[in-house]
Amino acid sequence: MHVTFYGGVREVTGSMHLLSCGSDRILMDCGMHQGRRKESDMRNSSIPVSPRLITNMVLSHAHIDHSGRIPLLTKEQFSGRIICTRATADACEYLLLDSAHIQESDARYLNYKTVKSLLYEMKIAPGAQKVSHEDARTIQTLLKKDHHELNIGIINHLIEKYRLHRIDPIYTTDDVERAMTYFDGYPYNTPISIGEDMRCVFYDAGHILGSSITAIHAKENGRFLNVLYTGDIGRFDRPIINDPTLNFGETDRQVDLLIMESTYGNRFHEPVEDLKPKLTKILNETHARGGSVLIPAFAYGRTQELLYMLHELYNEGAVPQVPIYVDSPLASKITQVFGEHPEVFDAGTQTTFLQRGQNPFYFDKIHFISSVEDSMSLMRDETPHILIAGSGMCEAGRILHHLRYKIHNPKHTILIVGYMAENTLGRRILEKGLAYESSGRDGAAPVLRFLNKEYPLKAHLVKLGGFSAHADRTELLKFLKKSNLSIKKIAVVHGEEEQSLAFGKYLESEGFSVVVPLHGETVTV
Numbered sequence: 001m002h003v004t005f006y007g008g009v010r011e012v013t014g015s016m017h018l019l020s021c022g023s024d025r026i027l028m029d030c031g032m033h034q035g036r037r038k039e040s041d042m043r044n045s046s047i048p049v050s051p052r053l054i055t056n057m058v059l060s061h062a063h064i065d066h067s068g069r070i071p072l073l074t075k076e077q078f079s080g081r082i083i084c085t086r087a088t089a090d091a092c093e094y095l096l097l098d099s100a101h102i103q104e105s106d107a108r109y110l111n112y113k114t115v116k117s118l119l120y121e122m123k124i125a126p127g128a129q130k131v132s133h134e135d136a137r138t139i140q141t142l143l144k145k146d147h148h149e150l151n152i153g154i155i156n157h158l159i160e161k162y163r164l165h166r167i168d169p170i171y172t173t174d175d176v177e178r179a180m181t182y183f184d185g186y187p188y189n190t191p192i193s194i195g196e197d198m199r200c201v202f203y204d205a206g207h208i209l210g211s212s213i214t215a216i217h218a219k220e221n222g223r224f225l226n227v228l229y230t231g232d233i234g235r236f237d238r239p240i241i242n243d244p245t246l247n248f249g250e251t252d253r254q255v256d257l258l259i260m261e262s263t264y265g266n267r268f269h270e271p272v273e274d275l276k277p278k279l280t281k282i283l284n285e286t287h288a289r290g291g292s293v294l295i296p297a298f299a300y301g302r303t304q305e306l307l308y309m310l311h312e313l314y315n316e317g318a319v320p321q322v323p324i325y326v327d328s329p330l331a332s333k334i335t336q337v338f339g340e341h342p343e344v345f346d347a348g349t350q351t352t353f354l355q356r357g358q359n360p361f362y363f364d365k366i367h368f369i370s371s372v373e374d375s376m377s378l379m380r381d382e383t384p385h386i387l388i389a390g391s392g393m394c395e396a397g398r399i400l401h402h403l404r405y406k407i408h409n410p411k412h413t414i415l416i417v418g419y420m421a422e423n424t425l426g427r428r429i430l431e432k433g434l435a436y437e438s439s440g441r442d443g444a445a446p447v448l449r450f451l452n453k454e455y456p457l458k459a460h461l462v463k464l465g466g467f468s469a470h471a472d473r474t475e476l477l478k479f480l481k482k483s484n485l486s487i488k489k490i491a492v493v494h495g496e497e498e499q500s501l502a503f504g505k506y507l508e509s510e511g512f513s514v515v516v517p518l519h520g521e522t523v524t525v
Contacts, residue, residue, distance in 0.1 A: 001218060001225050001525040003257060003491070005517040006048045007031060010497040012263055012421050013065040017493070018049055019227060021218045024195030025049075027057040028214065028229050028259070032068025032099070034393060035423040044069060044170050048520075051078035056194045059084035060231025061211035062091035062300060068099055071171040071179040082182045083192055085202050087210025087341045089185035091300055094333040096176045098299075102396055103169035110167045112143060112150050115158045119143075188212070188344075189249070201252060206234030206244035207469050208301035209338055213245055215252035225525055226252060228487075229259045232494065233471045233479055237272050239308050240338075240360070242346045244471070246483040255487045257525045262495030263419060263470040265503025270466035276309060276318075282415060282462055283319040283386070291411035292322075292385045294459070296399045296426060298392035299331035301469050302418050304338050306388055307361045312352070314365060325378055327369040327389040327398045335361050335368075379405045392418050394426035400451055403429075407448070410441075412459040417467040422496060425450050433461025473503065477510065489513045491523055 008015030014033035123135040197219035202212035353360040391397035420426035432446035445456040
């Protein structure tokens with residue numbers, strides 16, 4: 001048996017690992033890379049192994065860095081099934097459609113910018129430095145309908161006429177609809193056949209709704225071998241979902257190779273129980289300044305956890321009862337998915353809300369924003385409120401436009417509650433904002449460039465790390481030491497190189513045999 005690592009090794013995004021056993025090849029995750037646009041587009045536009053060779057795919061959870069290239073897989077002669085938990089299958093329908101919509105929108109906008117630039121160049125008079133206002137209006141009228149909607153027909157015609165470079169989405173919404181026909185959802189703790197003499201079982205990973213630790217049990221040359229893939233391991237004692245599994249079935253306990261994430265392999269989170277008082281302090285201080293709290297958050301998991309905690313704080317009367325806006329159509333749909341799977345909620349959620357007849361994610365102060373017009377109106381709203389908007393790493397989505405209106409005002413707070421990958425706008429906001437705060441906010445505010453403009457970061461920046469859905473080093477070690485697993489070897493994945501190498505070294509000091517694979521490296525089991 002062999003495992004080849006094609007993504008999510010010495011990096012956080014783009015998870016993809018291929019298990020080969022006999023004539024079967026099982027793909028574990030098919031994630032999308034996030035980071036620098038040009039590099040990400042190049043890596044996301046292909047699958048490093050022919051889809052025709054893949055028997056089946058197992059998906060650990062629905063986050064795009066684990067699922068985002070599935071529509072590319074299924075339109076390239078893949079003939080197997082995509083096997084995951086039921087909640088993951090339900091969430092993927094919305095997450096992948098959103099991913100396709102973003103790609104289609106980005107492609108249309110970039111093609112518009114290409115054509116607009118050409119027309120501007122053609123209209124600039126000799127000796128002039130920029131196009132005249134009259135010509136600019138003429139070009140806008142040509143390329144847009146009603147000042148907002150792009151005239152795609154005209155844009156495509158001009159791209160072909162002048163042989164301009166055309167940007168196409170990696171996949172479309174039609175590709176996603178086709179991909180969803182390949183999904184098979186199963187409950188936890190249920191053996192599923194995935195190849196000849198090969199089966200898998202999903203155990204709760206405690207990361208997000210439906211996330212799984214995948215145990216693969218295979219027979220090769222008369223011998224049984226076990227590979228356990230953690231996907232992303234969650235934290236212990238977090239609300240809504242259950243803790244990561246520590247008790248595994250008898251046939252899955254002897255692990256020949258554990259493929260283990262290391263996102264926070266050399267870091268330590270704030271205790272979960274400290275979150276509520278710290279969030280209370282942030283909300284009250286911002287309200288005292290007359291400001292709003294802007295929270296970039298992932299639509300799946302983080303948004304629902306925030307709503308859960310805000311619901312508790314409002315019930316307790318601990319914070320001002322300002323409106324809470326969720327400005328993300330995707331988050332609205334994913335919240336519905338949460339409501340459809342109460343069977344995986346933990347005991348605390350059952351006691352705190354469900355047994356009292358309350359929905360954890362809905363109450364009268366929460367407003368879900370769907371239309372662009374309502375979102376634009378909210379951007380200009382200067383009355384105090386709490387805003388939760390995507391995307392979680394500030395690379396796209398409505399959060400960018402809210403930041404554009406509020407990042408320069410010191411009465412507001414930008415609250416970072418999740419991981420920001422390298423080379424994302426979210427990471428730049430986090431690093432520059434924390435440096436400015438640590439200096440006592442002295443001197444000129446740092447400047448950030450996005451949406452083709454520069455903005456001073458005068459809003460307060462606060463990081464609340466305890467919200468992370470990833471286990472830190474202590475919790476990762478707890479999973480290894482407190483579970484009933486017997487592990488021969490660990491492959492450390494899904495962490496920036498510094499984190500993975502440090503975690504691997506730490507595990508070796510704890511007596512484990514460890515490898516930190518490189519991209520494309522194969523480990524023999």
